[in-house]
Amino acid sequence: MAMHALTGAARFESAMAVRPLARSAHFMVHHLATNQLSTGNVPPLSQAVDESVDNPVDNHTEMAALRLGLVVPKRHARRSVTRTLVKVQIRAGMRRHLDSLVAGDWVVRLRAPIDRKQFPSARSETLAALLHAEIDVLLGDAARRARRAQAQPAPASAPPGAA
Secondary structure (H helix, E strand, C coil), X not given: CCEEECCCHHHHHHXXXXXCCEECCCEEEEEEEHHHCCCCCCCCCCCCHHHHHHCCCCHHHHHCCEEXXXXXXXXXXXXXXXXXXXXXXXXXXXXXXXXXXXCEEEEEEECCCCXXXXXXXXXXXXXXXXXXXXXXXXXXXXXXXXXXXXXXCCCCCCCCCCC
């Protein structure tokens, strides 16, 4: 499965409007499954006109796409080096769990501040190890829940006039 960047405020809003799939001490994961998207499949990322003519988009490939959005607010990670470290760790975690994740839009959000007193260095190995471990547990849990939700059949609607 391919991983792409989630772009556009509307796509972030759609994914974040869904109840969080998993939470940890610092992070929250939202997932909008492919079948919940308005078009029923993941729209392709913007492509150059030449690319689209030379390489037609295969809907099968589109359906297997996973789009990742990251929200790392400055109020939770004041230093840019720390924000960059958080983003790198999230992307690496997504790549590690790519085989177990369900297609759709994924938004990983830093929801709690990173304590500057506990981690005085903006990019310490201790902080990287903590983020690595926390993200692995978070994404493992999110992948299990997303697969379980995908496996459950949609509730059957009652026929008109039935009460």
